Amino acid sequence: MGSTAASAPGVPDLAGRVQDAYNAHRFIDAYNLSAPFWIPSTDPSQFSIQELVLAGRLAARLGGLRLSRWLLMLAREREPGNPLVRYFAIHLRNPGVHLIDELRAFEEEPDLGGEAADLRASWLASFAFRWAKLRDFPRAQDCIKRAHELRSESVWVLSCESNVFAMMDDWQAALGCAEQAVSIDPAAHYAIDPLSTALLHLGRIEESADRTFAAAESAQSYQVVQTACWHQCALAETVDETARGEVLERARTLANRFDELAPLADRESKAMFARARLDIAELADDHEEMERWSGEVRSHFHRRVLANLKKNPNGQRIRLPFRRVIQKYVECVPTSIASALEATGVTISVAEMATAITFGGT
Numbered sequence: 001m002g003s004t005a006a007s008a009p010g011v012p013d014l015a016g017r018v019q020d021a022y023n024a025h026r027f028i029d030a031y032n033l034s035a036p037f038w039i040p041s042t043d044p045s046q047f048s049i050q051e052l053v054l055a056g057r058l059a060a061r062l063g064g065l066r067l068s069r070w071l072l073m074l075a076r077e078r079e080p081g082n083p084l085v086r087y088f089a090i091h092l093r094n095p096g097v098h099l100i101d102e103l104r105a106f107e108e109e110p111d112l113g114g115e116a117a118d119l120r121a122s123w124l125a126s127f128a129f130r131w132a133k134l135r136d137f138p139r140a141q142d143c144i145k146r147a148h149e150l151r152s153e154s155v156w157v158l159s160c161e162s163n164v165f166a167m168m169d170d171w172q173a174a175l176g177c178a179e180q181a182v183s184i185d186p187a188a189h190y191a192i193d194p195l196s197t198a199l200l201h202l203g204r205i206e207e208s209a210d211r212t213f214a215a216a217e218s219a220q221s222y223q224v225v226q227t228a229c230w231h232q233c234a235l236a237e238t239v240d241e242t243a244r245g246e247v248l249e250r251a252r253t254l255a256n257r258f259d260e261l262a263p264l265a266d267r268e269s270k271a272m273f274a275r276a277r278l279d280i281a282e283l284a285d286d287h288e289e290m291e292r293w294s295g296e297v298r299s300h301f302h303r304r305v306l307a308n309l310k311k312n313p314n315g316q317r318i319r320l321p322f323r324r325v326i327q328k329y330v331e332c333v334p335t336s337i338a339s340a341l342e343a344t345g346v347t348i349s350v351a352e353m354a355t356a357i358t359f360g361g362t
Helices: 014-023 027-037 049-061 065-078 083-088 099-108 117-133 137-150 155-167 171-184 189-201 205-217 222-236 241-255 267-283 287-297 300-311 332-344 350-357
Strands: none
Touching (some): 014 049, 099 117, 137 155, 205 241, 287 300, 332 350
């Protein structure tokens, strides 16, 4: 990955080989190729700007989220106007610069610049996602259209388009874009995630669980495995106790891969992994594991639940009936109320409640 290694005997074009492995989502292979450089004594000033950006991107894929941000900040300090740096450091906080400033700058000059059409298209698609989060769908759709014009069949653009449709609650269109993205690159975590989310919102939870599990089996991405683990837990909530054990065992199998797929895991990523394991333990009624992982994630709620269980170890657990509802935009509280009321035999329309009692959402 470093410029010195690229010219070292026996390892020609190491940076290129790491980049190829990264592009193929073989992140552990990329880590193994660059392993001598993932040590505290490595001097990042020896890297070219392209290598420094690649190191920042790879660190994130290996669980080193804080390290990734640090490397990309170094790249931004060195060449803040470089299109490669501007794009891959877009998520970093810039002191004194607010979102409104970034949006105004984008409106003044929406083209990232440079000669890389794929990078320019990805820039536009990323801003489409930003506009969609602000509920400005006309601007979002315009960005997607321009991105497609620059780079047809871009997996990232299609994935962002799927996310835009998702925020519009058009889940069939979101699924269509995600399916197209996955057909081009079935190993891309950023395509698998919107695909599984769309399937879930369309009521196809078993399919989302099966397809993410299949993708995770050969993946070198902890993010793909994390998504698959979450969907196994979501499926476990919908089946009876007999089937639940089998589904949760699949979730445990996935969770057991976190450590091998995240050799640079820091406190942030470890907390995410602990949360996944806590979900599994809670669904399995494994109080010992719940206690272990609730401590890891510092969940006051779960600690209180466990304390109450210890007070009455022989008590009977009763699961009240409830209606599974997936909330839409600005329907958080109405959705929660409707789901809880179902336990008392009261059925109420989430949309009608939202219209009647909420303003601006929650």
